[in-house]
Amino acid sequence: MVPPQRLRLAAIGCGSRTFIYFELAAKQPDLYEIVAAADHSPARLAKARALSQNPAFREFHDDGAILAEPKLADLMIIATQDAFHFAHASAALRRGYDLLLEKPISTNLRDVLALEKLAAELGRRVLVCHVLRYTPFYRKVKAIVASGVLGQIVSFEATEGVEPWHQAHSFVRGHWAVTEKATPMIIAKSCHDTDILSWLIDSRCVSLSSFGGILHFRAEQAPAGAPARCTDGCPVGDTCLYNALRYVGDRKGWLDIIFDRAKTATDAEIIAWLAKSPWGRCVYRCDNTAVDHQTLNMVFASGATGTFTMTAFSEGRDLAIFGTKARLLAGERVKRTAGCDIIVEDHATHALDRIKIDFDKDGWHGGGDAGLIRMLHGEMGKPRAEDMESSLQRSVESHLIGFAAEEARQTGMTLNLAEVRARLSSP
Numbered sequence: 001m002v003p004p005q006r007l008r009l010a011a012i013g014c015g016s017r018t019f020i021y022f023e024l025a026a027k028q029p030d031l032y033e034i035v036a037a038a039d040h041s042p043a044r045l046a047k048a049r050a051l052s053q054n055p056a057f058r059e060f061h062d063d064g065a066i067l068a069e070p071k072l073a074d075l076m077i078i079a080t081q082d083a084f085h086f087a088h089a090s091a092a093l094r095r096g097y098d099l100l101l102e103k104p105i106s107t108n109l110r111d112v113l114a115l116e117k118l119a120a121e122l123g124r125r126v127l128v129c130h131v132l133r134y135t136p137f138y139r140k141v142k143a144i145v146a147s148g149v150l151g152q153i154v155s156f157e158a159t160e161g162v163e164p165w166h167q168a169h170s171f172v173r174g175h176w177a178v179t180e181k182a183t184p185m186i187i188a189k190s191c192h193d194t195d196i197l198s199w200l201i202d203s204r205c206v207s208l209s210s211f212g213g214i215l216h217f218r219a220e221q222a223p224a225g226a227p228a229r230c231t232d233g234c235p236v237g238d239t240c241l242y243n244a245l246r247y248v249g250d251r252k253g254w255l256d257i258i259f260d261r262a263k264t265a266t267d268a269e270i271i272a273w274l275a276k277s278p279w280g281r282c283v284y285r286c287d288n289t290a291v292d293h294q295t296l297n298m299v300f301a302s303g304a305t306g307t308f309t310m311t312a313f314s315e316g317r318d319l320a321i322f323g324t325k326a327r328l329l330a331g332e333r334v335k336r337t338a339g340c341d342i343i344v345e346d347h348a349t350h351a352l353d354r355i356k357i358d359f360d361k362d363g364w365h366g367g368g369d370a371g372l373i374r375m376l377h378g379e380m381g382k383p384r385a386e387d388m389e390s391s392l393q394r395s396v397e398s399h400l401i402g403f404a405a406e407e408a409r410q411t412g413m414t415l416n417l418a419e420v421r422a423r424l425s426s427p
């Protein structure tokens with residue numbers, strides 16, 4: 001598709017993600033026009049309308065209503081919750097839309113592969129919101145690897161620290177706590193990492209094993225006397241890291257993404273809401289099945305090997321890439337200890353190249369949201385859909401790794417990814 005002068009955007013699902021994309025797109029009126037959105041919530045549609053800065057903006061009460069119309073935009077943003085992505089994305093593709101599709105592509109690998117097939121059959125393009133690819137940080141790491149300065153990549157170690165409060169908010173109390181109703185943790189949180197790693201290594205992962213589970217967020221770890229809800233008066237409330245009453249204190253910002261009246265409600269109203277909402281529950285007494293730690297051990301077609309660890313009990317991402325000529329260290333620990341973002345150390349001379357990144361403060365994800373919207377128009381104009389930076393075709397790789405890792409974790413087996421793909425592909 002050659003994009004028109006201005007790319008017309010519409011959205012199914014007006015939550016935090018669509019709001020971020022609309023806000024960023026509205027700042028570039030030469031590239032984008034926001035024309036319509038669908039959501040069950042009138043309040044969210046009103047916010048989407050305000051962000052669109054378009055008096056002709058059209059509102060629809062759900063996916064069925066917007067898709068019943070003739071095609072009214074060039075690109076449909078699919079930003080409902082994980083479990084709806086496949087249905088909404090398939091229907092929008094069939095209606096003639098190209099897509100900006102929130103990750104995960106779907107909650108299971110069979111649907112991921114089916115969507116890839118459907119998009120190919122219909123000749124549509126799908127850009128998956130793997131926003132880290134658009135961050136100045138990872139673009140710099142990619143450029144260093146591609147420059148050859150590290151030599152041949154032999155191995156890597158990567159870590160994603162979810163951070164304890166974030167784990168509790170999203171994966172113990174929140175939308176992704178019950179894997180069976182959402183997506184396995186390794187996909188929900190870490191498909192960005194499996195995407196970035198296969199992009200940096202520039203080779204397909206051919207086989208992997210994985211281990212992990214829930215070590216901390218379980219009933220046996222509950223402090224003595226802790227009630228089912230923090231709002232019921234917990235004896236350790238004053239010292240508990242996860243006290244839900246922090247939502248009216250130092251963690252108020254987190255309410256914005258789950259409670260529409262976060263900015264206007266009084267503390268008493270918020271506490272009354274917490275007394276009934278999933279976010280008021282004791283983190284040791286939830287129905288969570290999402291793991292709080294998991295490791296992956298991977299082999300790539302190039303012969304390189306690497307490990308990835310997701311843990312609730314660290315913060316931010318760390319990366320070490322070991323090449324035949326030099327090693328690269330990057331991320332949170334480097335930033336905290338060395339005062340720069342990336343270090344490249346030459347094996348022969350031990351010369352250190354210390355690199356600082358100018359982070360884009362617009363949007364979240366280290367500038368990834370802003371980078372994605374900045375590049376979206378150009379990506380849609382690329383001659384081949386699969387060459388888009390985070391095309392569906394490329395993004396399937398990260399989901400294949402993630403879903404195979406979950407199966408490997410549950411079965412204790414080492415899996416061959418070509419076999420997993422073949423087993424779950426429809427004829």
Ligand SMILES: NC(=O)c1ccc[n+]([C@@H]2O[C@H](COP(=O)([O-])OP(=O)(O)OC[C@H]3O[C@@H](n4cnc5c(N)ncnc54)[C@H](O)[C@@H]3O)[C@@H](O)[C@H]2O)c1
Pocket residue numbers: 012013014015016017018038039040041044061062063064079080081082084102103104129130131257365
């Ligand atoms: N790319 C990233 O880094 C990133 C970060 C966070 C979340 N996500 C993903 O983005 C997606 C959206 O997240 P969010 O936080 O914006 O979610 P959200 O729950 O805030 O918003 C989803 C919206 O979809 C609406 N909706 C549900 N069914 C609908 C239907 N049939 N028709 C129209 N609207 C419908 C809901 O009313 C809700 O407003 C999730 O899948 C999440 O995993 C991606």
